[in-house]
Amino acid sequence: xxxxxxxxxxxxxxxxxxxxxxxxxxxxxxxxxxxxxxxxxxxxxxxxxxxxxxxxxxxxxxxxxxxxxxxxxxxxxxxxxxxxxxxxxxxxxxxxxxxxxxxxxxxxxxxx
Amino acid sequence: xxxxxxxxxxxxxxxxxxxxxxxxxxxxxxxxxxxxxxxxxxxxxxxxxxxxxxxxxxxxxxxxxxxxxxxxxxxxxxxxxxxxxxxxxxxxxxxxxxxxxxxxxxxxxxxx
Numbered sequence: 027x028x029x030x031x032x033x034x035x036x037x038x039x040x041x042x043x044x045x046x047x048x049x050x051x052x053x054x055x056x057x058x059x060x061x062x063x064x065x066x067x068x069x070x071x072x073x074x075x076x077x078x079x080x081x082x083x084x085x086x087x088x089x090x091x092x093x094x095x096x097x098x099x100x101x102x103x104x105x106x107x108x109x110x111x112x113x114x115x116x117x118x119x120x121x122x123x124x125x126x127x128x129x130x131x132x133x134x135x136x137x138x
Numbered sequence: 139x140x141x142x143x144x145x146x147x148x149x150x151x152x153x154x155x156x157x158x159x160x161x162x163x164x165x166x167x168x169x170x171x172x173x174x175x176x177x178x179x180x181x182x183x184x185x186x187x188x189x190x191x192x193x194x195x196x197x198x199x200x201x202x203x204x205x206x207x208x209x210x211x212x213x214x215x216x217x218x219x220x221x222x223x224x225x226x227x228x229x230x231x232x233x234x235x236x237x238x239x240x241x242x243x244x245x246x247x248x249x250x
Binding site: 057067068069070082117128132 | 142170172180181182228230237238239242
């Protein structure tokens with residue numbers, strides 16, 4: 027089966043600019059996750075979707091981050107405006123219920 | 139609230155020696171537990187999982203882990219380390235609503 031696809035792989039922007047990341051989950055996976063992984067730390071859950079509904083976004087900085095999952099398939103994560111501390115790898119994952127997460131290779135964001 | 143702790147942010151072992159990476163969790167419901175491995179510039183790959191049943195679970199690359207409910211632990215072991223095992227290892231717990239929380243990670247170095 028095809029894995030979780032993410033793009034772009036790398037992105038460099040200046041602070042106060044905006045950026046968007048895209049994720050295509052494994053076909054049939056109802057649950058989609060976005061994680062932020064800062065260098066040297068474990069992944070931190072930003073938002074979790076079940077189909078196209080939000081299950082958990084308690085750690086999403088909503089003043090600057092937004093995410094959507096149209097038609098319960100692809101998802102985009104946006105940051106506007108970006109801050110230096112947003113430099114991290116953004117990981118997308120998908121899963122079936124009660125099953126492990128499958129991860130994409132991530133997008134490495136550098137904010138200068 | 140659910141949480142995961144990993145004792146030791148860095149572990150070094152000699153090639154051929156036992157690998158032991160520690161993980162403790164807190165969960166208000168019976169957990170599903172996972173170990174993931176992350177190689178540089180890649181996403182997370184599932185090593186093994188515990189859902190129900192046998193408390194000793196075997197994974198890929200010769201790794202295994204034992205779920206001990208009384209100790210709220212899920213330590214990862216491998217009898218003999220190989221150079222290719224050098225990577226970052228993350229313990230994770232999946233609880234209600236399929237929410238998955240990761241520990242801070244342990245970086246494993248293998249010394250020739």
